Amino acid sequence: MSEGRLWGGRFANAPDEAAWQLGVSTGVDRRLWRQDLAGSRAHADELARVGLLEPADHEAIRSGLSAIATELEEGRFPWRDTDEDLHGAVERRLIELRGDLGGRVRAGRSRNDQIANDLRLWCAEAATSLITRTRELQVALADQAEATADWLCPGYTHLQRAQPTTLGQHLLAHAWALDRDVGRLVDARARTLATSVLGAGALSGLTLPLDPERYAAALGYAGVAPNAMDAVADRDFAVELLSAAAMLAVHVSRLAEEIVLWASEEFAWAQVGEAFSTGSSIMPQKRNPDVAELARGKTGRIIGDLVALLTTLKGLPLTYNRDLQEDKAPVLDAVDALELVLPALAGTVTSLSFDRERLAGSAAAGGAMATDLAEGLVAAGVPFKAAHERVGQLVARLEREGRTLEDADPHEVGSELFELDDAASLLDPEQAVARRDAVLGPAPERVRDQLALLRARLEAPPEQASGPPRPLGDAQADEADAGADAGADAGADDVNRRDQP
Numbered sequence: 001m002s003e004g005r006l007w008g009g010r011f012a013n014a015p016d017e018a019a020w021q022l023g024v025s026t027g028v029d030r031r032l033w034r035q036d037l038a039g040s041r042a043h044a045d046e047l048a049r050v051g052l053l054e055p056a057d058h059e060a061i062r063s064g065l066s067a068i069a070t071e072l073e074e075g076r077f078p079w080r081d082t083d084e085d086l087h088g089a090v091e092r093r094l095i096e097l098r099g100d101l102g103g104r105v106r107a108g109r110s111r112n113d114q115i116a117n118d119l120r121l122w123c124a125e126a127a128t129s130l131i132t133r134t135r136e137l138q139v140a141l142a143d144q145a146e147a148t149a150d151w152l153c154p155g156y157t158h159l160q161r162a163q164p165t166t167l168g169q170h171l172l173a174h175a176w177a178l179d180r181d182v183g184r185l186v187d188a189r190a191r192t193l194a195t196s197v198l199g200a201g202a203l204s205g206l207t208l209p210l211d212p213e214r215y216a217a218a219l220g221y222a223g224v225a226p227n228a229m230d231a232v233a234d235r236d237f238a239v240e241l242l243s244a245a246a247m248l249a250v251h252v253s254r255l256a257e258e259i260v261l262w263a264s265e266e267f268a269w270a271q272v273g274e275a276f277s278t279g280s281s282i283m284p285q286k287r288n289p290d291v292a293e294l295a296r297g298k299t300g301r302i303i304g305d306l307v308a309l310l311t312t313l314k315g316l317p318l319t320y321n322r323d324l325q326e327d328k329a330p331v332l333d334a335v336d337a338l339e340l341v342l343p344a345l346a347g348t349v350t351s352l353s354f355d356r357e358r359l360a361g362s363a364a365a366g367g368a369m370a371t372d373l374a375e376g377l378v379a380a381g382v383p384f385k386a387a388h389e390r391v392g393q394l395v396a397r398l399e400r401e402g403r404t405l406e407d408a409d410p411h412e413v414g415s416e417l418f419e420l421d422d423a424a425s426l427l428d429p430e431q432a433v434a435r436r437d438a439v440l441g442p443a444p445e446r447v448r449d450q451l452a453l454l455r456a457r458l459e460a461p462p463e464q465a466s467g468p469p470r471p472l473g474d475a476q477a478d479e480a481d482a483g484a485d486a487g488a489d490a491g492a493d494d495v496n497r498r499d500q501p
Helices: 017-023 026-049 055-074 088-108 112-147 165-190 212-219 228-233 235-264 290-313 324-350 356-361 370-379 383-398 411-418 428-437 444-459 475-486 491-495
Strands: 152-157 160-166
Touching: 026 088, 026 112, 026 212, 026 324, 026 411, 088 112, 112 228, 112 235, 112 324, 112 444, 152 165, 152 356, 152 428, 160 165, 160 428, 165 235, 165 444, 212 475, 235 290, 235 324, 290 324, 324 383, 370 383, 383 411
Parallel strands: none
Antiparallel strands: 152 160
16 A cells, blocks of 8 residues: 555555655654645646646645645644655545545656745745744844943953943844844745746656746746756755854854843843743752843754755755755754744843943943043044053053052043043043944944834835845935846846745
């Protein structure tokens, strides 16, 4: 008996049990049932169009596929131990519901193009979901940045205090990293839906008069793959999604790491809300930032998913090889992990309560105003090399005395640096931040400008906001974009404007 598998006619014996268990994939590919049924409906329509299905038979198959969809949606689908994969299970069930008529849908298709199509559609939908989740995390960061746009805090390099900045600037740095992730996901989705593979068959197309362009139109693709062999062997789209997911996970991990640091008693910048913290099984006092730690921990797994798929693909000859059955598990795993992590971390960010006084008190600590002193000397005509050395010598002397710039009297500092005018303002972290008012700087007004730009991008469709950010109201950039749009390739425009399935 071969019910539940799409081959077997030339075999006299059933598969060995160990071999069968190795090859069964229903535990993974059953999650692609919506995409599989969408492809089957499009295929049934095409068979009917060319006269290979009578209208009544076509309707019977369509209604059978709808019944299967309902069973799968409601968890009533009767999976069998003899089902080798999702495609075999659906055909087996369609035959149970519609008799021999169910077996006619296999004409003109192969598992090779069928599963490539299913995974493409699934990856496109997953990218859309991850874009939404990522933007929710960006909104959480933007909300916190808006509330803290003018809060002083220390900035770091090498995890050593470096220069004063604002907390709003620091939070928005994470939001802009996530903005690039959205762009990568948008690009990955566009390329995934650029080419339909249905009609490629096993590797060399079909002899039946089925139209690949109609499949593409029915399922929301922009066009058809130019080469049938490449169509069934290609998993670039899955690698691109995993690559974007891995980069997103890295950015999430960096944010999570900072939350863990901020919540420590050593930093004591912030407290994580109770709903996003856990306690200890032995230490009653503990309040641990476990959500951030789990988010950080998931990143290694997601990076591993990318490496796993690349390693599977690296040595495969054209076209289809059964190794490609391993393409789905890493993609599903990475997306599942991010679907858990992103909303939990967004909630964590929203729950943070920051200690403004502690942040401001440490903004100038550790010699953080040294660069301002050196640049003050430059403004007075001193070459920066000499200014750097003078300030460095001052810092070293204070250190030998057990003091810091923060402790030093401004008159003492000014005298040591050869009558530097207004040393007090150069040692004031609030004025230091206000001086840094370039478009990308931490001055509160510039932070609010950044925030307005980010909000505008978050309110726009992702496709419109996937390019690099630019200041609002930049007329020259607007004119440049208009000229680029006028000269853009029409085919590329079609991809950007396509309807999503």
